[in-house]
Amino acid sequence: MQEKWLLAGLSVALLISTCSALYEDQIRKFDWRGVNVGALKQSRVDLNHFQPRILVSTNEGVVASLCVKTGELVWRQVLEQKPRGDIKLLQVSGFSDDSSDTAAAPMGSNLGFDMLTVQGHAPALVRGWNTNMGALEWEWSIMPMNIERAQDAMWIYSKSVLYHVLPAWRSHLEVTAYFASSGHSTGSTSKVIAPWITPESCTLSGTFYVCTEGKQLISLDLVSKSGQVIRTSLETEPNEKTQALTGLNGVVIVDGKPISVNKEQSICGGLQSSSYAVGSFNYRKILAFADLSSGILKINALYLDNCAPAAELEQSLPFPKHFGTPSLNNFDCKQKRNGEGKNCLFLFSTTSESIVAVQQGRVRWSREEALANVIDSQFVDLPLADTEGTLENEMKGKAGDIASAFLRRITTQAVQIRSLFLHVIGLGPPPTATQRAGLVRDSFGLHKMLVLLTRSGKIFGIDNVSGKHHWQLYLSNVSGFANNEQMRLIVQRSAKHFPLQPLCTILGKNAVNGNGVLYRFNPITGQVAEGGLVQLDYKIKQLSLLEETEKDFVKGILLIDASNKVHVYPEHATPLADGMYLYTADVKSAELSGYFIKYAGGQLSSTHIWNARLGGHNSEQQIIGVAGKNPIEHVHSQGRVLGDRSVLYKYINPNLVAFVTQAPDSTHKSVLNLYLVDVVSGSVVFTMTHRKVRAPLSIVHSENWLAYSYFNEKLRRTEITTIELYEGKTQANSSVWSSLQAPPMPLVERQSYILPTIVEALRETITERGITNKHVLIGTASGSIVEMPWHMLDPRRPIASTTQGREEGAIPYIPELPLPTESHINYNQTVARLRNIYTAPSGLESTCLVVATGLDLFVTRVAPSKTFDLLKEDFDYILISIVLVALTSGSLIVKHLASRKLLKQAWK
Amino acid sequence: MYSKAKFVLIFLLGVVASSWGFLEHDSWITVELQHSLVANSESFSFRGNVTIPSLNSGLANVEQPALSTVDLDLLKKLALGNEFYRLKATVVYSNGAKAQFITSNKACRLLQAQLNDVLWVSLDPSGYVTGITVSQDTAPATAECTQEDVKKLVETQFSTDVLIRHAELAPVPDTAGFIQKVEREREARERGEVRDNRGFFAKYWMYIVPVVLLVFISGATNQDGAK
Numbered sequence A: 001m002q003e004k005w006l007l008a009g010l011s012v013a014l015l016i017s018t019c020s021a022l023y024e025d026q027i028r029k030f031d032w033r034g035v036n037v038g039a040l041k042q043s044r045v046d047l048n049h050f051q052p053r054i055l056v057s058t059n060e061g062v063v064a065s066l067c068v069k070t071g072e073l074v075w076r077q078v079l080e081q082k083p084r085g086d087i088k089l090l091q092v093s094g095f096s097d098d099s100s101d102t103a104a105a106p107m108g109s110n111l112g113f114d115m116l117t118v119q120g121h122a123p124a125l126v127r128g129w130n131t132n133m134g135a136l137e138w139e140w141s142i143m144p145m146n147i148e149r150a151q152d153a154m155w156i157y158s159k160s161v162l163y164h165v166l167p168a169w170r171s172h173l174e175v176t177a178y179f180a181s182s183g184h185s186t187g188s189t190s191k192v193i194a195p196w197i198t199p200e201s202c203t204l205s206g207t208f209y210v211c212t213e214g215k216q217l218i219s220l221d222l223v224s225k226s227g228q229v230i231r232t233s234l235e236t237e238p239n240e241k242t243q244a245l246t247g248l249n250g251v252v253i254v255d256g257k258p259i260s261v262n263k264e265q266s267i268c269g270g271l272q273s274s275s276y277a278v279g280s281f282n283y284r285k286i287l288a289f290a291d292l293s294s295g296i297l298k299i300n301a302l303y304l305d306n307c308a309p310a311a312e313l314e315q316s317l318p319f320p321k322h323f324g325t326p327s328l329n330n331f332d333c334k335q336k337r338n339g340e341g342k343n344c345l346f347l348f349s350t351t352s353e354s355i356v357a358v359q360q361g362r363v364r365w366s367r368e369e370a371l372a373n374v375i376d377s378q379f380v381d382l383p384l385a386d387t388e389g390t391l392e393n394e395m396k397g398k399a400g401d402i403a404s405a406f407l408r409r410i411t412t413q414a415v416q417i418r419s420l421f422l423h424v425i426g427l428g429p430p431p432t433a434t435q436r437a438g439l440v441r442d443s444f445g446l447h448k449m450l451v452l453l454t455r456s457g458k459i460f461g462i463d464n465v466s467g468k469h470h471w472q473l474y475l476s477n478v479s480g481f482a483n484n485e486q487m488r489l490i491v492q493r494s495a496k497h498f499p500l501q502p503l504c505t506i507l508g509k510n511a512v513n514g515n516g517v518l519y520r521f522n523p524i525t526g527q528v529a530e531g532g533l534v535q536l537d538y539k540i541k542q543l544s545l546l547e548e549t550e551k552d553f554v555k556g557i558l559l560i561d562a563s564n565k566v567h568v569y570p571e572h573a574t575p576l577a578d579g580m581y582l583y584t585a586d587v588k589s590a591e592l593s594g595y596f597i598k599y600a601g602g603q604l605s606s607t608h609i610w611n612a613r614l615g616g617h618n619s620e621q622q623i624i625g626v627a628g629k630n631p632i633e634h635v636h637s638q639g640r641v642l643g644d645r646s647v648l649y650k651y652i653n654p655n656l657v658a659f660v661t662q663a664p665d666s667t668h669k670s671v672l673n674l675y676l677v678d679v680v681s682g683s684v685v686f687t688m689t690h691r692k693v694r695a696p697l698s699i700v701h702s703e704n705w706l707a708y709s710y711f712n713e714k715l716r717r718t719e720i721t722t723i724e725l726y727e728g729k730t731q732a733n734s735s736v737w738s739s740l741q742a743p744p745m746p747l748v749e750r751q752s753y754i755l756p757t758i759v760e761a762l763r764e765t766i767t768e769r770g771i772t773n774k775h776v777l778i779g780t781a782s783g784s785i786v787e788m789p790w791h792m793l794d795p796r797r798p799i800a801s802t803t804q805g806r807e808e809g810a811i812p813y814i815p816e817l818p819l820p821t822e823s824h825i826n827y828n829q830t831v832a833r834l835r836n837i838y839t840a841p842s843g844l845e846s847t848c849l850v851v852a853t854g855l856d857l858f859v860t861r862v863a864p865s866k867t868f869d870l871l872k873e874d875f876d877y878i879l880i881s882i883v884l885v886a887l888t889s890g891s892l893i894v895k896h897l898a899s900r901k902l903l904k905q906a907w908k
Numbered sequence B: 001m002y003s004k005a006k007f008v009l010i011f012l013l014g015v016v017a018s019s020w021g022f023l024e025h026d027s028w029i030t031v032e033l034q035h036s037l038v039a040n041s042e043s044f045s046f047r048g049n050v051t052i053p054s055l056n057s058g059l060a061n062v063e064q065p066a067l068s069t070v071d072l073d074l075l076k077k078l079a080l081g082n083e084f085y086r087l088k089a090t091v092v093y094s095n096g097a098k099a100q101f102i103t104s105n106k107a108c109r110l111l112q113a114q115l116n117d118v119l120w121v122s123l124d125p126s127g128y129v130t131g132i133t134v135s136q137d138t139a140p141a142t143a144e145c146t147q148e149d150v151k152k153l154v155e156t157q158f159s160t161d162v163l164i165r166h167a168e169l170a171p172v173p174d175t176a177g178f179i180q181k182v183e184r185e186r187e188a189r190e191r192g193e194v195r196d197n198r199g200f201f202a203k204y205w206m207y208i209v210p211v212v213l214l215v216f217i218s219g220a221t222n223q224d225g226a227k
Helices: A002-017 A369-373 A385-396 A402-424 A571-577 A805-807 A879-907 B002-018 B069-080 B108-113 B146-153 B175-191 B200-226
Strands: A032-034 A040-046 A053-058 A061-065 A073-078 A089-091 A115-119 A123-129 A135-142 A152-159 A160-167 A172-179 A190-193 A202-205 A209-213 A217-222 A231-232 A250-255 A257-260 A275-280 A286-295 A294-301 A315-318 A326-333 A344-350 A353-357 A360-366 A374-381 A446-455 A458-463 A471-472 A488-493 A503-510 A516-521 A528-535 A538-546 A556-562 A566-569 A581-586 A590-601 A602-615 A624-629 A637-639 A648-650 A656-664 A670-678 A683-692 A693-702 A705-712 A715-729 A748-754 A759-764 A775-780 A787-789 A836-841 A848-853 A857-862 B029-036 B046-051 B061-063 B082-092 B100-107 B116-123 B129-135 B159-165
Touching: A002 B061, A032 A775, A032 B200, A040 A089, A040 A326, A040 A344, A053 A089, A053 A693, A089 A152, A190 A446, A202 A250, A202 B100, A275 A344, A286 A326, A286 A344, A294 B175, A326 A748, A344 A656, A353 A369, A360 A369, A360 A857, A369 A374, A374 A488, A374 A836, A374 A848, A446 A488, A446 A848, A488 A538, A488 A556, A503 A528, A538 A581, A556 A571, A566 A571, A566 B069, A571 A590, A581 A624, A581 B069, A602 B082, A624 A693, A624 A705, A656 A705, A670 A693, A670 A705, A670 A715, A683 A715, A683 B116, A683 B159, A759 A836, A775 A836, B046 B159, B069 B082, B069 B108, B069 B146, B082 B108, B082 B129, B100 B129
Parallel strands: A275 A326, A693 A759, B116 B159
Antiparallel strands: A032 A857, A040 A053, A053 A061, A061 A073, A089 A115, A115 A123, A123 A135, A152 A160, A160 A172, A172 A190, A202 A209, A209 A217, A217 A231, A250 A257, A275 A286, A286 A294, A294 A315, A326 A344, A344 A353, A353 A360, A374 A446, A446 A458, A458 A471, A488 A503, A503 A516, A516 A528, A538 A556, A556 A566, A581 A590, A590 A602, A602 B100, A602 B129, A624 A656, A637 A648, A648 A715, A656 A670, A670 A683, A693 A705, A705 A715, A715 A748, A759 A775, A775 A787, A836 A848, A848 A857, B029 B046, B029 B082, B046 B061, B082 B100, B116 B129
C-alpha cells in the first residue's frame, strides 16, 4: 500500500513539472480580451437614477448596462442563442419617464421589476432584471399554440400589463393581456378583426397597431375597450416602411415625418428627419432629431407641448466617416430647473454597428460593436525601422560586381552616419506616424497588426499586443456573397518588400446590384491604396491567389465570374494565371467542377476538365463543410518513424480538399459523408460515411491529417474523427508533387474519439517552418479554447498496448479524450458565443499567434512545443554575467599565478 | 463469462463492420466513354463502352475499338501541344438514371504509357458514382512530349483497367474494446498472474533515479538563485 502511495506521489511530481499551463503572473502578459454586446436594438439612457446608467438590448441577444461617462460595460448578460434569445421588448421602469401609457409606473410603486425583457417566441420568456447588478430576479414563459405564427408576435407594455399581440396576416389580431410580473392572464384572448394587415405594411407604436394602405394609415388601439378603427390620410403614398417612435403612444414616422394617429397625442408638423427620439429636459417633454449632412451631424430639439425649439440642446459636430450613418436611439438630460443642455447625452446607433454617445457638441465615447461579428482576420507584419529597412534593401540588391557593392555599402553607411549626426543635434527627420505609434517590427515578429473584417463592412487595424485600435474603415453597401459565403480579406503584398508598403484587399459583393467589389488598402495605416474601391462589372463565383509578380511583388487575384470567364486583378499579373487550376462547389446540389486556366495571346481562357457529383442519386446530399489546407503551411517532416525504424511516408497533397455532405436517410436517420477530393485532377481519393450523425460540424485539415467533430444522434454526444494519410514505405516523388501523377490510393488511418464538450470551432496551430508540433485548438460552446496535442488525436493510437506502439511513441487508445484545465489557453477569459479561431505564425518558430472571435475577441499566443527558442522570462541575467565575469577573471588570475609559479620553479 | 463472450462478439462485429467496403444492394452500371481530341473543343467522339455487372466484385467488361489514324494524329498533336486529353463518361444506372462526368489528363502521358490507362470509379455509400478519373500507372520519363516521344507510340488500341473505389464505413469510438481491455487487465491482476516479487527499489529504480537527479539539479539551481 505504501509503495502505491509513493508511486502516485512520484508520478504527480513528474506531471507537475511537465504542466504546460500559464503561470499566475503570466496572466494578461500576452493575451487580451475585448468584450462586446453587439449592434444596438433598444436603449434607455437614464441620467437621473441615483446611479446613472445606459441600459441596452442588442441584436445579438445581449442585455447590458453601460457606464455613462466612458461607455464601459457595468454588467452584461448574454442570453440564449437566436431564435430563443432574440429580444422582442426591453422595458425599463423609472421616474424619469413620466409620459405615455407605454412607460412604466414610478419606482417603488411595487411593480416588481426594474427592467423587463421579452425574448424568443416558442417559448416566449419574460424576465425581470435587477439593473444595478444585472441579476435575473424572476421569469415566466408562455408556449404558443401555433409556433410558426408566433414568430411574428409582438409585445407591448402598458400600465403594469404586458400585451401579447399575435397577428394572423390578412385576417385578425389576437391580443392577450398578462400581469407583467406574474404571468397571470387577466382574461380571455380578444380577437380584433383586421383583414388589411400584412407583414410589410404594419408596425406597432405603443398600444396602436398602425398599417399603411395606399395613401392612408389604418390604426387600432389594442388596449381601448371600443376597438375603434382610426383612419388618417397622408399626402403621398409612403415609400418606406413606417416606423414607430418609441416614447410616444400612437406616433409613427412615415418617410421621415412624424404622424400621430392618437387623438390624445399631438405632434408638431413640418418636421423632416432621419431619426427621432423622445426625452425630457427642464421637466418638459422634448422631441429630438438628428441628421447627417456632408459629414456634419446636426442635433435639433423641440418642446412637444408648444413646438418651440429647445435652443439649448441644438448642436452640430463633425461625425467621423468610419461610423457610417447615425440614427438617434435615445437621449436623456439631468433634471434641473433652467438646465443649459450641457448635461444631455445622446445615444446613436450607426450603420457600421457602432454605439456613439454625443455630449456637449462632441463624441464623448463610442463602442465598436461591429467586432461582435468578425468574419475574417489576418495578422500583418509591421514595417521595419528605417535603419533595418536600408540594410534589408542592401542585402536584397542584385549582387553586381564588387566595386558597385562596395560603393553601395559606403553610401548607405555615409547616409547612416549623417542621419545619426542629425539625430544627435536634433535636426533629424521627424518619426513617421507608424513609428510614433510604436508600430515597428520587433526582433521576434510577435508584434503584428491584426486586421479584422466584420460583417457590417467595417474593418479594424488592431495592435495584437496592446489591443489598441489603430485605424478603422467602413465600406457601406458591400455585403457577403451568395450561399452564405462571407466577404474575404486577402493580403496581396506582405511587409517583406521594403520600401513598398503592404497591401490588403477586401472582396465582396455590391449590396445593390450584386456585382463584385474590390477594396484595396494599406493594412498598417488603414489608408486607401492603389485606387481603393473598384466596382467590377461581373459577379464573382470563385477566387484564388496567384504567385507574386516580379515587378511590384503583388499577388494577383484570379476571379472566375458567373459565366465562367476568368479575370485577374491587377491586370499586369495576368500571365501568372497560366496553368492555374480552379474548382467550384455548388453547396445545394453538391456538384464540384474543375477548371484549367490558360493564358495565350493575351487572352485568358478556362477549360472545364473534371467534375464530381457528391449529391447522391437525387442530389439529396448537401455540402455542409469544405476544408482545404492553409496555403502558407510548411511540412517539415516527410514521414513518420515506426517502431522497427522504418519510415512511413506521409501523403502530403497540397491540392487535397475535404468535403462533408449531409442528408436525411430513411434507415439511418441522417448520414454524413466525408470525401477527400484532389481538386486539380478531380480524383475522389477517399470516401467515408457516418450513420446516425449530423451537424454541427467543425473540420480542420492540415499536413497529412484531418480532424472533424460532429454530433452523434444515437448516443447524443459529440465525437471527433481523425484521419491520417500515408503513401506507404516508399515515396513516389520526394521533390515535386503532381496531382496528375499522384499515387492513386493512400493508406488511410482513422479513429474516432468521444469529446466531452460541444465544439464550435477547430483550428490547427501553424508556425513559420513547421518544425514545432501541431496542436488542435478546440473552441467549445462554453467559450473556452482547449489546446489538444495531435498525439492525443492520433489515429494510430494502439488499442492493445503493443511494443510497436510504445516504440513509436503512441499513447494507448482511450475512447474519451481528456480536457484538462491546464490546456484551456484562455483560463477564465471566456469568449462568449465563440464562432471561429484564426492562427498565424510569428517570427519565432516555437510560437503561434491566435485570435478567437465570437461576441468577444480573445488574442493570445501559444507555444505547442514550449518556447524552446526563447529564454525564460525570469532568466537570471545578473547571475550568468557574474558567473561569466568571475570565471574569466579567475582564469586570468590563475594564469598569472601559474606563470609566476613556473618562473619561480625555473629559478630554483 | 457470458458478458465476456458478448464483448468478444461485439468486438468481432465491430471489426467486420469497420472493414465494410461493399454495398448492401449490389447493382450494375454501364459507362459510355467519349473523348475530345481537339483542344478546347466541345465535340466529343466515341471511345468505348464499359460494363460493370457487379459493383461489389468490381469486374468490368471493356469494349474499345482501335483508334483510326486520323484520331491518332489528333492525339499526337494534342500531346505535342501539352494539352489535356479530355474524357466524357456517361454512367447509366440499373434504374435507367444517367449521370455525366468529365475527367482529363495530359495527352502526352497517355502516349508515353502506350494508351494504357486506369479508370477509377469512385462510389458513394449508396452505390452512386461520385467521380470518374482517368490516370496512368507508369511514371513518365519527361514532363513534355517531343517529336521523338510521339514517334515511339506503336499501340492503336486502348487498354483500360477499371478500378472501383468503394465508400468505407467510419470508425466509432471503440468503448467496448476499451472496457474489455480494462476488464482483462483487472482479471489478470485479481488472479495474480503478474505478481512481481522483486523488492521495491528493484522494481521502481528507473522512476526513482531520475526524480532524485531532478531534485538535486533543481536544488542546486535554487541555491544559485538565492545567492
